[in-house]
Amino acid sequence: MSRFRQQYSFFIGLTFPLHRIESKQSYFFHKLTYGIITEEHLHVEIITSEVRFLIITLSPMAGVSDKSFRKLCTSMGADVTFTEMISVNGLTKKNKKSFQMLPDVDEHAVVQLFGKEPELFLRAAELIGDRARWIDINAACPVFKVTKRGYGSALMKTPSLLRKIVELLSSNGIKVSVKMRIGWEEQKNFMEVARAASDGGAFLITIHGRTVEQGYSGKADWEPAKLLKKALKTKIGxxxxxxxxxxxxxxxxFTNADYIFIARGSIGNPWIFEDTKSLVANGEFxxxxxxxxxxxxxxxxxxxxxxxxLHGIIMFRKFLVRYLKNLPQSHEIKESFMRMENYEELTKVLDAYFDKLISCEQGGVEGGNIEG
Ligand SMILES: Cc1cc2nc3c(=O)[nH]c(=O)nc-3n(C[C@H](O)[C@H](O)[C@H](O)COP(=O)(O)O)c2cc1C
Incomplete structure (x- = not known):
């Protein structure tokens, strides 16, 4: 048995109840199949000692990380939350919608901005003032509508401009971070871009392990984050x-990153923040x-x-679909929910659905248990 396997078995043998061992093992083999995590990477024993200070972060998500979801995630263990990306042009033109996306002062959320003109970033940041925990610059968005204007991940093509933006904000006393991808295409320039951001004064650089061209396809590559953590003094997400x-x-x-960003995994599962903390602290959740x-x-x-x-009912639809994913017979309620705009009717349907599930579970009726 290799040293790793000994550590691994020792760890789970000590702290995981049986059902956890199963899920952990299948997870382990799943990752191996995709070739992302190797035995060398999975120093699982660290869970019980060093990995106690993860800063678990709700990643920015356009159309998802609104005030309600941010506050919910904070109440459920997220240490840091990000707004969805907000246009510096919109803010500086006093666009009402852009202002509505800003957090309340007491919320303490990070505001993510997108644009390309350094002066507009500064003016927007000044308008935001203490409503932001800090300002994050979006150099990650791959959407064509955004990049064709030189915004979002297009900033990865112009590291000197990115540096200028960061420098202008930080030289004006504004705490600033950058979110980027590993590169635009095959030729990954993450190190050059991250150095530019770091030299400009960014205190945190977050890297989504895909190229711009990849969009959301393929598997995220965590190696660049590991390399950045080794090469730079800046905090890494x-x-x-x-x-x-x-x-x-x-x-x-694997990466030794300071901030762990969770995006899609939190939609319909805001418990993931507390669960992660529980896994770190107790070895289970x-x-x-x-x-x-x-x-x-x-x-x-x-x-x-x-x-x-009442528009909140429509905004909530995308979340409900994910909350009900993998619950038995949820397709009917999902479909009827898509047509409903009345709060009372909707909560009645939810009550009836969960009452049925709970009584099935208590009575041990087959099909009433949660799948997966
Ligand atoms: C619906 C959606 C909207 C997103 N919007 C933003 C955004 O506004 N700014 C940003 O930097 N990243 C945005 N992202 C990217 C995420 O923050 C994250 O980096 C990416 O989804 C990878 O993380 P995941 O695998 O945990 O989802 C978005 C992702 C999704 C799924």
Missing amino acids: ISGDIFTPYDAVNAST SLPSLVEREKIIKKHLDMEIEEYG
Whole structure:
């Protein structure tokens, strides 16, 4: 048995109950199949000692990381939350929609900005003032509508401009970070871009382990984050394919990154933040009960309605689909929910659905258990 296997077996043997061993092993082999994590990377024993200070972060997501979702994730263990990207042009032109996307002062969220003119970034940051925990510059968005104007990941093609933006903000006393990808295409220039951001004064550089050309296809490559962490003094954030608490711990262990960014894995599963903390602290976590799921779904719905009025019901649809994923017979409720715009009707349907599931679970009726 290799040294790794001994450590691995020792660790799970000590701290994981049986069902955890199964899920951990299948996770391990799944990752090996994709060739991302090798035995050398998976120093699982570190979970119990060094990996105790992960800063678990809700990644920026346009159309998703709104005020309600950020606040919900904060209440469920996220250490840092990011707004979706907000246009510096919109803010400096006093666009109402752009201002509505800003966090409340007491929320302490990071505001992510996109654009390309350094002066507009500065003016926008000054308008935002203390509503932002700090300002993050988007050099990661691959959407053509954004990059064709030189915004988002197009900044990776002009590292000197990115540096200018960062420098202007930091020389004006504004705390600033940058989110980027590993490169535009095959030729990955992440080191050059990260150095430019770091030299400009960014305190944190987050790297999504895909090229711009890749979009969201393929698997995220965590190696560049590891290289940046070794090469730079700047704090490093890792983003990409962190869908479970195990992914979070492995990403941290492999890259040594300071901030662990969770995006898609939090939609419909805001428990992932607390679960990750529990895994780090106790070596295990438990899935939310049906009662807990229903409670959080309703809480989230109420928060969306508080933020947007009745339009919140429509905003909530994308979340509900994900909350109900893998729950039995959820396709019917998902379909009827897509047509509903009435709050009372909607909560009645939710109540009836969960009552049925809970009584099935209590009575041990087949098909009433949560799958997966
Ligand atoms: C719906 C959606 C919207 C996103 N919007 C943004 C954004 O506004 N700014 C940004 O930097 N990244 C954005 N991203 C990228 C994520 O922050 C993250 O880097 C990427 O999804 C990889 O992480 P994941 O595998 O955990 O989803 C978005 C991703 C998704 C799925």
